[in-house]
Amino acid sequence: MSTKDMSKCQMLVQERKVRCKLEKIPKSYEDVHFEAGYATGEGINAISFELLQHETLTFKGKTILIYLNFHPKKDDAVNMIWGQLCLFASSVSSKRMITNHESSTQPIPLQNSGFETRPTNVTINTTSQFVLLNNKINVIPGWAFNGTVWYVTAGGNISLPGNGHGVQLGPNGMINQTFKSDGSYDYVLTFTLAPSSIECANNFTAVNVSGPSSSKVFNFKESLEIEMWQTYAYSIWSAEIRHGVMGIQIQSVASSSACWPIVDTILVNGIETLRMYEAMGFVNSGFEVGPTFIDNSSQGILLEPGSDEDPFNPYQSAQSPLQEWTILGMVKYIDSKHYAVPRGRAAIELVSGSPSGIVYNTQFLKQGKVIIDFFMGDANDSCVGDFMVFLQVKNMIWNFTMRSIGIGSSEKHSVTFNAKFSNNEWIPISFYSFNETRTSNHQVLCGPMIDSPTIQFSSGLRSKKLHHIWLVFSLVFVAVFIIFI
Known part of the structure; x- marks a missing residue:
């Protein structure tokens, strides 16, 4: 790695700019080049990226936090490896790293x-x-x-x-x-x-x-x-x-x-x-990161899938207006200023059937016990009727019901299951409803509110959004990085 490139990488570290660009994984590590900004492949089968995963490595008392992402398209050859690799060195403890x-x-x-x-x-x-x-x-x-x-x-x-x-x-x-x-x-x-x-x-x-x-x-x-x-x-x-x-x-x-x-x-x-990642497994678990609400409006924001978006495609979450969550059918993004939201500033209302829902695609690094918690309720918008929400993790399905009188009540639910998935398998976790309910005046479609889903893992188990094979590449580059610092 040249002195110039090393200086640039150190500058990115100091400025906490974690979006670097690795133009190509080279044959010679001396050819590594870093650049701020988005990363894309150039040439055949160019690839788009989003930052999805981190790993940590402690070396001589210093915690190295690796941000990396490799998203080869379906037919890309393994030897055409393009990707994004960001290295972030910090003197803070690893405990702080997972806040x-x-x-x-x-x-x-x-x-x-x-x-x-x-x-x-x-x-x-x-x-x-x-x-x-x-x-x-x-x-x-x-x-x-x-x-x-x-x-x-x-x-x-x-x-x-x-x-x-x-x-x-x-x-x-x-x-x-x-x-x-x-x-x-x-x-x-x-x-x-x-x-x-x-x-x-x-x-x-x-x-x-x-x-x-x-x-x-x-x-x-x-x-x-x-x-x-x-x-x-x-x-x-x-x-x-x-x-x-x-x-x-x-x-x-x-x-x-x-x-x-x-x-x-x-x-x-x-x-x-x-x-x-958030400490409890889901990215954007409280739905706080999304579109801007209109100041002079008491209405929510209607969210739909993109034109060509497959909600179960893990690489298409960048096309969703709700960070890291994809949309089934139509949902309403609601704020705590005008609706009943159990936690934080925002939640999701499932407003029409056939179905209406949200999907989170993830991977599990190991097998073991997993607990998913979430809030279900009504948004205090006079939505009256019998709610039924399904939680589905791959082919495992649970359903939850509640009688809504439209005054802003909510309940916390929990499911426990054993994750027996291969560590390179994408697992969709979805919350959805098929029921159609309306407000008390029968004019407006409405439905159950979902908020703050969390994942709790037993010891040694955590979710990931990246195939473990890429960790091998990250460790190699961390070693190179450490040599020069």
Whole structure:
């Protein structure tokens, strides 16, 4: 390893930047190169990464914490090993190393995110809520637009958060905005979708949301909120290094009934890649790391799987707006400010059947006794009925029931089982429901609330998210690292 590269690695250690880049595992260890930021393979079968696992090694009283991740695609040859290897040296004790950690979040300031700054050269007509814009003479501060776009004022049949303003996207209507990215965060978009009339409060109102690597169509759905608008979240994940500028784009989806969508209150939350496991086994066990809630809204945020997302694929959690958890069907992300949440600031409500749930994919290093605890209850949103929640670990299934009267009650449940899985097998752990329940006025779909699942392991047993074979490579590189420090 060159002096220059070694200095760079030491700088990363000192700054606690645990996202390094190992461009390729070389034949000669002297060729190791470290670089801050996301890591991707370059060339044949390029690979995207997320930081998933750590191991510790004590050498001469110093604890070396290894962050590493190797995600070869399905058909990659073993000798084409590309990956991410981050070494973090610390003088703190190993006991401190396993304390709880949740990724930090950083709101990304978008310009004019709620469209309250009106377009240029526009005079609001009190007799009309819709003002047609012309991109040759009108500018929406902070936003570029094309196609047919109207500036909309709430009122009458048009309901928006805070009764403010939004934009309606007509034929080929599209808005976009860029923001700076330093490669340190993944990004989750929150936005509001509203129909232009009661008759359009159905699947005809739709938008296509695009990020750097993918896109997804969101449809307004009946009976999911009291208001005539709904809030959704979308993971703006990227399979490539994104230093500099990232963009988001929202475009209308053609509708034969001319139910053109209205969008409002667009927010972006930067989520730092997780650095270590929580002490109780699940990453993001309290669901604290997710999309940003809208300040002037008492509604939750609707979460759906990505367009091509397989909830049981362990490598697709980066595409989920809820860090490390993938989505089955549709769920609602709720906050403690407006709902009953047993612990912390957020929880998950399973709002519609067929099924509605969340999935966590993990691996078990050894066999032995495992205990999973979680809270089940109602979110204090007048959800009345008989709840049934299933907890499934691979092919083992337990079910839990409770009678809800919608006043915010909750119960703690626990299951115990013996983990008899091979240590390179991905095991899905899922919480889901098939029941359909509604609020006491029978208008809004609702369901059981899930919060704070934890895993407790017997001595010597712990979960992992990485095949153990890669630990061999990490130990080799730790040895090299130690030689130079």
